[in-house]
Amino acid sequence: MKTCLTCIFLLIFSAMSKAQGTDTLYLWPDKVPGETEAKHPPVQTANTSGNVTRLTDVTDPALVVFEPKGPANGAGIIVCPGGGYSILAIDKEGYEVAEWLSQLGFTAFVLQYRVPDKREPALYDLQRAIRMVRGKASDWKLDPKRLGVIGFSAGASLAARASTRFGERTYTPVNGLDSLSARPDFALLIYPAYLDEGEDRSLTPELSLSKETPPQFLFGTTDDRYGNSVLVMAAALRDEKLPVTLHLLAEGGHGYGLRKGNPAAETWPDLAEKWLRQLILGPDRPLLPR
Template sequence: MKTCFTCIILLIFSAMSNAQGTDTLYLWPGTVPGETEAKHPPVQTANNSGNVTRLTDVTDPALVVFEPKGPSNGASVIICPGGGYNILAIDKEGYEVAEWFNQLGFTAFVLQYRVPDKREPALYDLQRAIRLIRSRASDWKLDPKRLGVIGFSAGGSLAARASTRFGERTYTPVDALDSLSARPDFALLIYPAYLDEGKDRSLTPELSLSEHTPPQFLFGTADDPYGNSSLVMAGGLRDQNLPVTLHFLSEGGHGYGMRKGNLAAETWPGLAEKWLRQLVLDNSQPLMPQ
């Protein structure tokens, strides 16, 4: 038993060694809302296919902080890795993306949200993360009104839910921090999944669009089995005259992150950078009322 425990700890350290984060922030100071298991470090799975580090069994949700090595632009982003709400592709759709945002001057936070099979608690974690960063924005010299989210696959679903359900009290407040806004100022959904769970593959009912829904950037491909999610989300935003940018390629599949060798993976970062510069970096005014 001791040997098994030692192996688990070594796997965790191996996963975390790939992250060049400057700090790890735990979201919940005491009892974790909606969690039945005791807090413990996440577990790295034995599956490293595709050269991907996968974490699961997250019971103590956290943010890994990535600060830019050069000048900061004052904006920040929370990165939600995908993994079907079962695991987190923590490097491919997390740490690697954070380093790219750092190059643009963003302070990035990789979210270790609860998995497996904890879709609703995962939303608590992202909402709490948004509030936590806002409460400590001065620590990193950040503008609390230029805080966005980006998600991949299931992480895209999570980011979409945070972008549409920010007005709900999804969990019982635990301290004064929970009085802050949980609304992201912008959202990027990269090959998102589970956004078309409504009737006849229409928009998932829980995604309640309103005039306060933040601007969205969506990217998907026609050969992605979850590709309809991008289309219905963009259509719903368009129908309500809400700000949305959609890019949809013919090929690319699913789960490519931003690694070289896949046209979609090599395309979306440049498009996203242009969108971010126009919307977030070249605009000193708040993106939308909180």
């Protein structure tokens, strides 16, 4: 038993050591809403195929902070890794993305949301994370009105849900931070999944669009088995005359992050950077000194 516990600790340490974040913030100070298990560190699975670190059994949701490398721009982005709401591809779709964003001047926060099979509690976690970063924005010299989300696969589904359900009271407030807005100011959905769970593969019913829905950047490929999601979401936003930018490539598949060797992975980051700079860091929003 002692040997088993040692192995689990080493697996967790290995996963966390890959994160070059400067701090870890736990979202819930006491009881975690909707959680039946006691708080404990996340578990790294034995599956490392594709050179991906996978976390599961998250009961104490947290944000890993990546501060800007070089001049800061005053904007923050919460990163939501994918993994089918079963695991978190924490390095490929989390830490590596946050590192890239930090090099662009953003303060990035990798969200360890609850898995496995806890879609609704995962939304509580992201909404709480948005409120926490907004409430503590001065700690990182951030503009609380320039806080967005980026998600991949199931993480993009989570980001889409946060971008459309921010007006709902999904959990009982635990402190003053929960009085703040949970609306992200922008969202990037990279190869999203689960957005077409409506009738005849239409928009998932819980995604209720309104004039307050923030601007969206969508990226996908036609050979992605979940590729209908990005098309359905883009069409719904367009029909409502809401700001949306869609990029669709012929090839790339699913789950590529920003790792080299995949045409989609080598394409979307430049497009996303350009979109962010035009929309979030435009001429009327100059780079802020640190």
